[in-house]
Each structure stands twice: as structure tokens, then as C-alpha cells.
Amino acid sequence: MSNHDHLPTSQAYDLWSTVYDTDGNVLQKLDDIYISTALPPLITPNTTVVELGCGTGRNTLKLVELGAGKVFAVDNSKGMLEKLCEKVKTGGEEVVEVFEVDLSTFASEGTAVENGGGEFKKALEGREVNGVLSTLVLEHLALPAFFAAAASILPVGGWLLLTNMHWDMGSISSAGFLDTTTGKKVKPVSMNHTKEQILEEAQRWGFVVEGVEEAGIRDEEHARAFGRRAEKWVGVLMHVGILFRRV
Ligand SMILES: C[S@@+](CC[C@H](N)C(=O)[O-])C[C@H]1O[C@@H](n2cnc3c(N)ncnc32)[C@H](O)[C@@H]1O
Numbered sequence: 001m002s003n004h005d006h007l008p009t010s011q012a013y014d015l016w017s018t019v020y021d022t023d024g025n026v027l028q029k030l031d032d033i034y035i036s037t038a039l040p041p042l043i044t045p046n047t048t049v050v051e052l053g054c055g056t057g058r059n060t061l062k063l064v065e066l067g068a069g070k071v072f073a074v075d076n077s078k079g080m081l082e083k084l085c086e087k088v089k090t091g092g093e094e095v096v097e098v099f100e101v102d103l104s105t106f107a108s109e110g111t112a113v114e115n116g117g118g119e120f121k122k123a124l125e126g127r128e129v130n131g132v133l134s135t136l137v138l139e140h141l142a143l144p145a146f147f148a149a150a151a152s153i154l155p156v157g158g159w160l161l162l163t164n165m166h167w168d169m170g171s172i173s174s175a176g177f178l179d180t181t182t183g184k185k186v187k188p189v190s191m192n193h194t195k196e197q198i199l200e201e202a203q204r205w206g207f208v209v210e211g212v213e214e215a216g217i218r219d220e221e222h223a224r225a226f227g228r229r230a231e232k233w234v235g236v237l238m239h240v241g242i243l244f245r246r247v
Pocket of ligand 1: 052056057101103135141
């Protein structure tokens with residue numbers, strides 16, 4: 001019997017949502033470090049941001065704390081969005097609007113009509129979006145769907161801050177969590193995208209690169225700062241952050 005359950009992405013994240021914020025995920029910790037320096041310079045009180053694949057709001061709440069004027073948070077896992085809504089209730093309800101949208105329906109520019117996509121698009125009508133944030137989501141989407149979504153939302157001049165599992169880590173692993181109720185590892189749909197593939201698809205949709213940062217666990221001592229789960233990743237690049245501008 002397999003010790004892995006491969007589930008549709010939204011179902012896997014519905015299950016993962018119960019422990020997502022607390023299971024000591026090393027990639028989230030690397031993401032926090034990158035976001036702590038990459039995000040603040042992009043946010044002012046007038047900034048409107050769309051967050052694609054916001055999950056439990058790990059970074060949505062940072063946007064609120066940094067003083068963004070408006071945040072449209074999008075995901076297709078009800079479980080993850082419930083966690084976000086609980087957090088937003090105690091700070092941010094007037095800033096954050098939440099939408100259940102399946103980003104894979106953005107197959108070509110502006111065609112998301114299913115699963116709340118229409119409602120989301122209506123909310124954006126007449127709004128100038130300044131930036132799109134998407135952290136640790138890209139591995140679950142085909143590249144054309146992701147960049148079609150970002151391009152349909154972001155006008156020329158806007159920024160896209162994207163993070164993802166690094167392609168080196170993605171060549172030997174993928175997102176997943178241990179469901180302690182079944183003892184099985186739950187795996188959503190996942191695909192590894194190389195640097196060349198990401199940058200080529202981004203360019204097709206009018207995104208130019210302003211910076212790329214790659215990070216991982218350097219050595220045993222570095223691993224200690226990230227907890228027990230970091231030990232097996234020593235020497236592997238795990239995280240990439242890319243800042244794009246739409247031209
Ligand atoms: C690893 S989590 C990242 C959550 C959050 N951005 C963070 O950094 O903590 C990936 C998120 O992408 C969402 N996601 C995956 N595929 C999606 C799709 N097709 N449409 C919308 N959201 C999707 C999942 O539901 C999940 O919340």
C-alpha cells in the first residue's frame with residue numbers, strides 16, 4: 001500500500017489547512033526571509049495588490065501590516081481561505097477582499113469564468129492594480145495559466161513578486177504534508193518549472209525580470225536555525241524569489 005495520497009490540489013490544501021501554519025515547513029521560513037526584504041519597498045498606502053494563491057494569509061497579513069490600501073486575495077481551497085478569513089477578522093477586514101477562484105481557468109487572457117472568477121473580475125473593474133503577489137503557488141499551475149492570470153490583472157508598469165519552490169528542490173521533491181490522522185503523506189498536483197521555462201513564459205506575457213534570488217540551507221549550522229526538518233536539505237537550493245515588471 002502506498003504511503004502517499006495524491007489528491008486534487010484544492011482537496012489536498014483543504015486537509016493541509018489545519019496544520020499549514022504550524023508544521024515547521026522550511027520553505028515557508030525561507031519565504032519569510034525573502035519577503036521581509038523584497039515586499040516592503042513595493043508597498044505604500046495607495047498600493048492595490050492582488051494575491052494569487054493567498055492560502056491561509058501568511059503573506060496577506062503582511063500586506064495589511066505594511067499598509068497596503070487594498071488587497072484582493074484569491075485561492076481555490078475553502079479550507080485555506082477559512083483560515084485567512086479568521087485572521088482578517090481581527091485586523092484587515094476593511095482592506096482585504098477574499099475570492100474563491102480557480103487560477104487554472106485562466107487558460108488565456110481574461111477568461112476565468114468558473115468558480116468565482118467572474119465575481120473576482122467584477123471586483124477589479126475600474127481599479128488600477130499596482131502589484132501581484134504570489135508565494136509558493138506556481139508549482140501547482142501550468143505556466144501559461146499563471147502568467148495569463150497575472151497579465152489579465154496587472155497593467156503595464158505594475159510589479160509581480162513571485163516565489164516558488166526552487167527547480168533544484170523541485171527535481172527531487174514536491175509540496176506535501178504528513179496527515180497524522182492517516183499517517184500518509186498528502187500530495188497536491190505539482191509540476192517542476194525550470195528557470196528557463198519560467199522566464200520564457202513570463203516574457204511571452206510581457207514580464208521583464210528585475211531581480212532573481214535563490215536560497216537554500218548552506219550547512220549544518222545554517223540548518224539548525226530552520227529546525228529539524230531542514231537537516232535533509234543541506235546543500236540544496238530550495239527557494240526562488242523573482243521580481244518582475246510588466247512592460
Ligand atoms: C503552498 S500554498 C501557499 C499559500 C501562501 N501563498 C503562502 O505562501 O503561504 C499554495 C496555495 O496555492 C493555492 N492554489 C493551488 N492551485 C490553485 C489554483 N488552481 N487556483 C487557486 N489557488 C490555487 C492552494 O490552495 C494553496 O493555498
